[in-house]
Amino acid sequence: KNQVEQSPQSLIILEGKNCTLQCNYTVSPFSNLRWYKQDTGRGPVSLTIMTFSENTKSNGRYTATLDADTKQSSLHITASQLSDSASYICVVSGPYNNDMRFGAGTRLTVKP
Amino acid sequence: GAGVSQSPSNKVTEKGKDVELRCDPISGHTALYWYRQSLGQGLEFLIYFQGNSAPDKSGLPSDRFSAERTGGSVSTLTIQRTQQEDSAVYLCASSLATGSYNEQFFGPGTRLTVL
Numbered sequence: 001k002n003q004v005e006q007s008p009q010s011l012i013i014l015e016g017k018n019c020t021l022q023c024n025y026t027v028s029p030f031s032n033l034r035w036y037k038q039d040t041g042r043g044p045v046s047l048t049i050m051t052f053s054e055n056t057k058s059n060g061r062y063t064a065t066l067d068a069d070t071k072q073s074s075l076h077i078t079a080s081q082l083s084d085s086a087s088y089i090c091v092v093s094g095p096y097n098n099d100m101r102f103g104a105g106t107r108l109t110v111k112p
Numbered sequence: 113g114a115g116v117s118q119s120p121s122n123k124v125t126e127k128g129k130d131v132e133l134r135c136d137p138i139s140g141h142t143a144l145y146w147y148r149q150s151l152g153q154g155l156e157f158l159i160y161f162q163g164n165s166a167p168d169k170s171g172l173p174s175d176r177f178s179a180e181r182t183g184g185s186v187s188t189l190t191i192q193r194t195q196q197e198d199s200a201v202y203l204c205a206s207s208l209a210t211g212s213y214n215e216q217f218f219g220p221g222t223r224l225t226v227l
Contacts, residue, residue: 002154031212043116043203043218044155051213089154093212098145098168100212102154 003027004092006103014111017080021106023073023090031099035064035075036089038105044089047075080110114138116219118204124225125194133189133222137206144187145205145216146179155203161187162210194226 004025013019023033032051036044048057048064050073056065061078077084090103117136125131137144146158157171161181172178176194181187191198201223205216 004154034212034215042220043205045218046215049213049215098157098160098210098212100157102156104152104154 002104003101004090004103006088006090006106008106009104010107010109012109012111013080015080015082018076018078019080019108020077021075021088021090021108023075023092023103025071025073025090025092025101025103027071027092027094027101029094030068030071031093031095033064033066033073034091034093035062035073036091038087038089040086047088077108080108082110082112084108085110116204116206116217118202118219118222120222121220122223122225124227126227127196128193130190130192131194131224133191133202133204133224135187135189135204135206135219137185137187137204138217139185141206141208141217142184143207143210143214143216144181145207146187146189147203147205148173148200149203149221150200158189158202160210191224194224196226199224199226 007022034049035047038044050066063076066073087105089105093100119134144161147155159179176192179189201221203221205218207214207216
């Protein structure tokens with residue numbers, strides 16, 4: 001069983017609407033959680049990173065939250081744009097070098 | 113260059129052939145990572161380098177896979193006697209140093225298709 005579960009698997013929304021993507025994990029010990037955006041045919045690009053003590057982190061229209069007690073994170077996208085269409089990947093890391101676990105991603109499609 | 117580059121961008125090969133995939137990291141980045149991404153799956157860690165050495169090779173799927181890095185820069189991932197299940201996108205990333213808090217910058221990937 002993957003230690004990082006993302007939901008939904010895919011999502012379609014209309015331009016201008018908000019949406020929230022979920023990431024639940026069982027990785028322990030925990031060091032940090034990062035959200036990546038991966039456009040089709042491109043490599044992933046980091047959006048936010050949060051450590052144990054951080055509850056929320058924003059990057060423009062993207063806001064990530066973290067509840068380290070329940071081991072849940074969310075990525076909220078406000079006022080979606082067509083360019084937000086991509087896969088969003090949650091990555092949870094332990095304290096050791098290269099101790100990273102990747103979620104399978106949520107495929108977001110924003111339609112006009 | 114400004115970012116991580118990979119070549120070729122696409123590779124189609126026949127089962128049983130060997131392939132070499134190349135990664136040029138961002139200049140000055142000491143850490144380099146290789147991942148595999150199959151359709152609809154998450155990224156699968158293969159191997160990482162700290163300088164020219166590879167402390168962790170545990171992610172390599174079989175002994176048909178090998179990787180090297182020379183001069184602390186360019187890395188090649190070699191797959192010998194390719195199988196159809198090797199078909200995937202192979203991504204390379206680099207970071208200033210190892211450790212998950214250091215952001216990894218990804219290349220565009222090499223899409224490998226084994227017929």
